[in-house]
Amino acid sequence: MSTKTTFKRIALVAVTALGFGTLSIVPTSAAITAASGTFTVAAATVDAPFGGTSSTAAGSLTYGYTAGATSDTVAITASITTNVTGATSTVALGAISSATNATAPLTSTNTVATVTPAAAGAVAGTHAVTLTANKAGKYVVTLTPDAAGIASGMAAKTITFTLAALYATTGDGLASGTASKSTVNAVAGTANTVTLTAVEQGTTARLITVTGDSTIASAAAGITIATGAKSATVQAGSSATTAALVVATPTVGTITVSIFDQAAAGIYSTTATSTVTITVNATAVNGVVVAANSTSLIGATTTEATTVDATAVTASAVASTAVAANITVVLKDANLTTNSTSFLTASISGPGTVGIVANRSDILGATGTNNVYGKNVTGATTANRIVNVYSDGTPGVATITISAGTTVIGVETVTFVGPAASYTVTQTRGVYAGTTAPSTPGTQSITVAVKDAAGNNVVNGTTVHASSATTAVATITASATTTSGVATFTVTGAAAGTSVITFGNTASSATLTTTTTITVGSATFASVTMTTDKNSYLPGERVTLTVTANSAAGTPVADGDYTLFSVAPTSSVALSAGTLPSASAITLKGGVATYTLNAPVTEGTFTISGKDALTAANTISLTGVVENAAATAAAQAATDAAQEATDAANAATDAANAAAEAADAATAAAQDAADAVAALSTQVAEMVDALKKQITALTNLVIKIQKKVKA
Numbered sequence: 001m002s003t004k005t006t007f008k009r010i011a012l013v014a015v016t017a018l019g020f021g022t023l024s025i026v027p028t029s030a031a032i033t034a035a036s037g038t039f040t041v042a043a044a045t046v047d048a049p050f051g052g053t054s055s056t057a058a059g060s061l062t063y064g065y066t067a068g069a070t071s072d073t074v075a076i077t078a079s080i081t082t083n084v085t086g087a088t089s090t091v092a093l094g095a096i097s098s099a100t101n102a103t104a105p106l107t108s109t110n111t112v113a114t115v116t117p118a119a120a121g122a123v124a125g126t127h128a129v130t131l132t133a134n135k136a137g138k139y140v141v142t143l144t145p146d147a148a149g150i151a152s153g154m155a156a157k158t159i160t161f162t163l164a165a166l167y168a169t170t171g172d173g174l175a176s177g178t179a180s181k182s183t184v185n186a187v188a189g190t191a192n193t194v195t196l197t198a199v200e201q202g203t204t205a206r207l208i209t210v211t212g213d214s215t216i217a218s219a220a221a222g223i224t225i226a227t228g229a230k231s232a233t234v235q236a237g238s239s240a241t242t243a244a245l246v247v248a249t250p251t252v253g254t255i256t257v258s259i260f261d262q263a264a265a266g267i268y269s270t271t272a273t274s275t276v277t278i279t280v281n282a283t284a285v286n287g288v289v290v291a292a293n294s295t296s297l298i299g300a301t302t303t304e305a306t307t308v309d310a311t312a313v314t315a316s317a318v319a320s321t322a323v324a325a326n327i328t329v330v331l332k333d334a335n336l337t338t339n340s341t342s343f344l345t346a347s348i349s350g351p352g353t354v355g356i357v358a359n360r361s362d363i364l365g366a367t368g369t370n371n372v373y374g375k376n377v378t379g380a381t382t383a384n385r386i387v388n389v390y391s392d393g394t395p396g397v398a399t400i401t402i403s404a405g406t407t408v409i410g411v412e413t414v415t416f417v418g419p420a421a422s423y424t425v426t427q428t429r430g431v432y433a434g435t436t437a438p439s440t441p442g443t444q445s446i447t448v449a450v451k452d453a454a455g456n457n458v459v460n461g462t463t464v465h466a467s468s469a470t471t472a473v474a475t476i477t478a479s480a481t482t483t484s485g486v487a488t489f490t491v492t493g494a495a496a497g498t499s500v501i502t503f504g505n506t507a508s509s510a511t512l513t514t515t516t517t518i519t520v521g522s523a524t525f526a527s528v529t530m531t532t533d534k535n536s537y538l539p540g541e542r543v544t545l546t547v548t549a550n551s552a553a554g555t556p557v558a559d560g561d562y563t564l565f566s567v568a569p570t571s572s573v574a575l576s577a578g579t580l581p582s583a584s585a586i587t588l589k590g591g592v593a594t595y596t597l598n599a600p601v602t603e604g605t606f607t608i609s610g611k612d613a614l615t616a617a618n619t620i621s622l623t624g625v626v627e628n629a630a631a632t633a634a635a636q637a638a639t640d641a642a643q644e645a646t647d648a649a650n651a652a653t654d655a656a657n658a659a660a661e662a663a664d665a666a667t668a669a670a671q672d673a674a675d676a677v678a679a680l681s682t683q684v685a686e687m688v689d690a691l692k693k694q695i696t697a698l699t700n701l702v703i704k705i706q707k708k709v710k711a
Helices: 003-018 147-151 629-710
Strands: 038-041 045-049 055-067 074-082 089-093 097-100 112-117 121-133 137-145 157-164 166-170 183-187 193-199 206-211 216-219 223-225 231-234 242-248 253-264 274-281 295-300 314-316 325-330 344-349 353-357 372-374 376-378 386-390 396-404 407-417 422-427 444-451 463-468 474-476 479-481 486-493 497-504 513-521 527-532 542-550 560-563 565-571 585-588 592-598 604-612 619-626
Touching: 038 137, 038 157, 045 055, 055 074, 055 137, 055 157, 074 089, 074 121, 074 147, 112 121, 121 137, 121 157, 137 147, 166 253, 166 274, 183 193, 193 206, 193 253, 216 223, 216 231, 295 407, 325 396, 325 407, 344 353, 344 386, 353 376, 372 376, 386 396, 422 497, 422 513, 444 463, 444 513, 463 474, 463 486, 474 497, 479 486, 527 604, 527 619, 542 585, 585 592
Parallel strands: 045 157, 183 274, 314 407
Antiparallel strands: 038 055, 055 121, 074 112, 074 137, 089 121, 097 121, 137 157, 166 193, 193 242, 206 231, 206 253, 216 242, 223 231, 253 274, 295 325, 325 386, 344 376, 344 396, 353 372, 353 386, 396 407, 422 444, 444 486, 463 479, 463 497, 474 486, 497 513, 527 542, 542 592, 560 585, 565 604, 604 619
């Protein structure tokens, strides 16, 4: 079996697995003339009425290339890349037609055509592309050339097929709709209508229904309108035969018209085969500009932006008639129809001037075809759809607003950049290599970011000058121009040492300067050391290991890759994480390389050691300690606290005993006091009794005396 046959069979197996067309790639020779290939479709979209099962729609493909020999074949494959859910569909290529110097046999499924030249020279042909499907909807067919075709300049194409059983034909802004018109605009009015097209499916009838404030006003032969005019029946006629029906649009709102296939006699499917949505507006929208459907795209200088805005458009603030930026405007209405009757208005706030012009190459003041210029201008003709922007000598951000009447189409910005006001220098190496280095240092550079007073990148092509104070150490490119605000200079090392590099806006008497000091070092190392960021670590704590390589002069070696170890360093105790330096190349910057590790999890000392790659193979080592000092201190503090708590408890016990003894003494003293009070109370009682007796005796004596006196 030939290789070609094998590939074709593989393709057919894939076709079966996927359920619809896939392709194979047929081997070809490499003698096809480069850039000779063409690959086009007659139309990117194809609409067709859906007449029921096995409905078809046809497009076509044309190709060409220059063959160097009869073996220069190109295989073309057709496949369905977007299918309607649940649909059974196929795609097939037709036999070659309009052939030039070629035949194109098809596979059994007609999904692959292999173009074979009859002789060396120009080859061309056309194939019909036919879709067959059992459901209405949108299908995408992809046509793909093989590797040989792509190498010749061909590129895959797609055809979008739309099959519909009902679609809009006329309406507001629509004159002759086809199967893809599932939406349409209308104008409200008692006598206003839109026209739809219904498709017969041949063996069975179809039902049309109308929802919303509408009725079926009239219909062509083959469509029977039901009482009330809210539905109609499409007869079982010839498959794909079409008939028109007119739908009334009396009031503003939305009308939905649907068509259903008959499932059985008198029974229709509950799922619409196709639907048309009618949007009824108070006034016509045809020709009325809709911002959402219109575009304004800005490009730098005279370069047209075709699909998206250019990113961050900047221009020199120096006054000039040259085009700083251009804006392409496309106006469209609600029907996505291009508007060619409305005038553009362009206004600019901030610096700059705008012009509505005929050509994006028109400089400021060019007469052109009805060109107009200013800060706020309206086009002199509806044909002009380009807005150019020009510098007026003022730096800053300009905002350009594009309108059609009162409808704002887009807002664009242009930054007019002033002269260089600041330099920011970045050294790309910690230590630059001298030309005497034993290894080639490669390109060594310094970059300078240049900005204006507002912090904007200066325009491309701004020149920055440079000089080296010590050319015996290093030289630098005399000047460089900016790209995206950055100028790049090449540094050439000559000998170890340092040199001050000065950058300026002119070669001499510069008004803007800055300096940086570069270091040039040897690319031969004479010593290697390892250090850690500290001596003591907690278990598992992060460790930063630094490897340093110095020259014989004790200065850092030049940036680059070095094999520093003949025996890679290892740790005497397993590290909890991280990778130690290897015995292979290590990248150094500024003479150092750093590694992130994690200390062992067990306490104690650990040693990291290896041997350098010098002749003596010196041992390089360091020792660290893992200790949980904080935990130890915490444990001791806990012990001390416990002892103090015990002492406090003992003291509290002693105090309690003393308090008990004092309470006993107080009780005894209280008893003594009580006894003394009782005795004293008795004595007082006796004294009071005696006193009472004396008072009584005295009273009796006074009475006797009174009696004697009266007598």
